[in-house]
Amino acid sequence: MAKRNKLEIIKDILKIIQENHSIKPTPLLRKSNMSSSRFKEYYSDLINKEFIRETYGKNKKITLTEKGQRYLEKYSTIINFIEEFEL
């Protein structure tokens, strides 16, 4: 299996959140198929970029923001663009 690049990993994490509507951090870590330390890096990056937000009810849950939704919508365009111009 080819190594995933950063953009692909972000897409995979966001996709898991989207499919589950909202998800707790531990199942998200398990489903994202990454080491805990690497996951933490991506997690804080996604929070900082406002792709995901934490909601506090009975448990801490993670949901997708509008920007995160937009990333998923634009993902194939982004990849096509990068490939077209060899960026």
Add this chain to the structure above:
Amino acid sequence: MTGRAIGQGLGQSLGRFGAGIGGEIIYSFVIIICSLMIYFGTRELYKLTSHKGIKYFRLSFLFFAFAYFFRSFIKIILFYFDKKELITFLPIFGSVTLFIFMYFSSMAIFYLLYSVMWKKWKFKSTIYILHAIALIISTIILLSKNPTIYFITNIILFIFITFTVYISYKQSKKKKSQNLYIIYLMLFIFWIFNIIDILVPNFLQLFQLFIYLISIGIFLAIFYKVIRKTG
């Protein structure tokens, strides 16, 4: 000088200004608009990804827009006052304008190269080195005031760019990207013609229309590729 003579001179000047400068303005306008549309059209992709390649690609076209703006500015002044060289006509103003034009144009090309090469050029300060080279080129052009030096500088720049593009193409996994490298190479060649057209007046005058048409075609081809991919 009588009022009639002044009137005649002004009339001739305005007539010449309208005929030649019209083409110059249209040429610059098309390329500046293409470049800015590429820059702003890819803004969302960059904001979503912070991808370095997209960043340098966008900056390249922003710098092309600035460079063409200064280029047309120089051309309009030369045309309006019927002069051949800006530096001899307006020493300080001309030197500053030419320096800015050379810096923006060199950096536009370097940013485009770097957008393709950033993954391979691992050295962290590469972009600062490219800025330094652009500043050195601009200074040499400014201080030398010698067409031979202009040609040598541009030939060195061209050899460096061609070599880099060739290496990048050879290393590319996608052989269908051949078109992209041909477009880039054409862009670099015709950009150097544009620089020579400014630095050595009359040298390429016979081919000016041809250079303008091909340059517009190259920018439109890149613009078309961008909108086809970004929607």
